Amino acid sequence: MKTATRAKRRLGRFLHDLRTDAGVLLEQAAHELKTSDSTVSRYESGQVMPVWATVLALLNLYGATDEDRTRALTLWEHARDEPPSIRLPTGAPKSYRRLVNAEREAERIRIVEMSVVPGLMQTEAYARAVISTARRFHVSDSQTDKLVTARRTRQQLLEESGPVPLHAVIDEALIRRAVGGVEVMRGQLEHLVELGKLEHITIQVIPFGAGAYGSMNGGCIIVDYPEPGEVPGVYLEYPAGGAWVDNEADVERFTTMFDDAARAALSPADSASLITRQIRAMDTNDQQHEVA
Numbered sequence: 001m002k003t004a005t006r007a008k009r010r011l012g013r014f015l016h017d018l019r020t021d022a023g024v025l026l027e028q029a030a031h032e033l034k035t036s037d038s039t040v041s042r043y044e045s046g047q048v049m050p051v052w053a054t055v056l057a058l059l060n061l062y063g064a065t066d067e068d069r070t071r072a073l074t075l076w077e078h079a080r081d082e083p084p085s086i087r088l089p090t091g092a093p094k095s096y097r098r099l100v101n102a103e104r105e106a107e108r109i110r111i112v113e114m115s116v117v118p119g120l121m122q123t124e125a126y127a128r129a130v131i132s133t134a135r136r137f138h139v140s141d142s143q144t145d146k147l148v149t150a151r152r153t154r155q156q157l158l159e160e161s162g163p164v165p166l167h168a169v170i171d172e173a174l175i176r177r178a179v180g181g182v183e184v185m186r187g188q189l190e191h192l193v194e195l196g197k198l199e200h201i202t203i204q205v206i207p208f209g210a211g212a213y214g215s216m217n218g219g220c221i222i223v224d225y226p227e228p229g230e231v232p233g234v235y236l237e238y239p240a241g242g243a244w245v246d247n248e249a250d251v252e253r254f255t256t257m258f259d260d261a262a263r264a265a266l267s268p269a270d271s272a273s274l275i276t277r278q279i280r281a282m283d284t285n286d287q288q289h290e291v292a
Contacts (some may be wrong), residue, residue: 005104007079009046009160009226015058016044021186022062030060034205049079078162081209088150093241099221100150102233103157106164112261113219114171115181116190119151120158121168121195121203126188127151129180134239146255158201167202169261175205175278182282188281198270204265205274214257222251222258 017109019029030037033054042048050058055076059069076234088097103109103120111118116130157164177193178185196203204212221235234254236244266274 005046007075007162008049009105011055011072011075011079012044012046013048013226014072015055016063018062018068018072019044019058024062031056032200032245032249033057050076052076074292083148086278088146092150095235095242095244098244099156099223099235099242102223102225102235103154103164105225106157106223108165108224110222110224110258111166111168111170111219111260112214112254113168113173113174114216115177115219117170117174117192118168118219118221120155120166121192122151122155123184123188123191124152125184126180129184137288147217158195158198163198163200165200165202166203167262169204169206169242169258169265171205172205172274175275178282179244182285186279186282189275189282191248194271196268196275202268203271204262206261210264214261220254220258222255 019026022265026037029040031041039048043054044049052073055072059072062068064072088100092241109120111120117126119127122130127148128144131144131151158166173259175189179188195201218236218238221237223233223235225232231246231251232255233253236243236245245254265271
């Protein structure tokens with residue numbers, strides 16, 4: 001079954017905008033390609049990936065500029081080279097599989113997390129420490145490598161061309177807890193600082209001094225989709241799996257909670273400073289232990 005991917009949707013939206021700006025009807029585009037209206041519609045929705053010759057024919061019909069052609073080629077190459085589906089370990093919960101697919105289709109991802117660095121921002125060493133600790137909920141310890149690899153593959157969404165914007169609001173507690181030991185945690189905190197420098201990633205820390213916020217019963221991942229008017233999906237994770245919230249009224253409660261948490265948090269710059277101070281504190285403690 002052909003499915004729309006984020007890259008194919010971007011290409012499709014670009015072709016749709018060119019067509020409408022040029023005043024070309026769907027029927028005229030279909031006639032030019034000697035195909036059906038529905039096929040052109042599927043190109044524009046991202047359901048079907050057009051060959052480059054088809055894209056060229058449409059660009060000519062729409063009177064595309066050189067800039068348009070360059071942009072179209074870039075989008076087409078990204079859609080053609082989009083990575084295959086992430087291979088998850090046997091037995092991975094359906095809710096988690098849905099999260100992985102939703103992230104690949106997301107227009108934006110928002111996260112509130114109280115206890116652990118969000119998976120999309122974890123270093124390999126930190127992820128391994130977290131997954132290994134949760135071994136009571138795995139089928140076998142041999143799954144650890146596969147789960148770490150899957151997590152690392154998910155993170156490509158933040159690294160590829162046209163990356164997904166990410167806004168994470170995290171509790172100060174999770175930058176204080178030395179998951180995996182001092183060295184692993186130092187590497188994780190340094191990674192957060194570097195991620196926060198990227199234009200498409202926003203990291204805010206809620207300091208202890210902010211008091212209570214949100215529900216504080218657990219974090220959530222909010223996936224915003226590109227289709228106009230589509231209700232975001234909310235993923236709630238728990239030790240043995242996760243659950244999705246799709247009801248529009250309930251989703252609104254979570255998105256409002258995210259906004260409240262973001263307002264309670266430090267600014268991105270102040271958050272980076274807090275994380276950096278924690279790194280320095282860890283270094284100071286190490287030096288004191290060495291002297292002792």
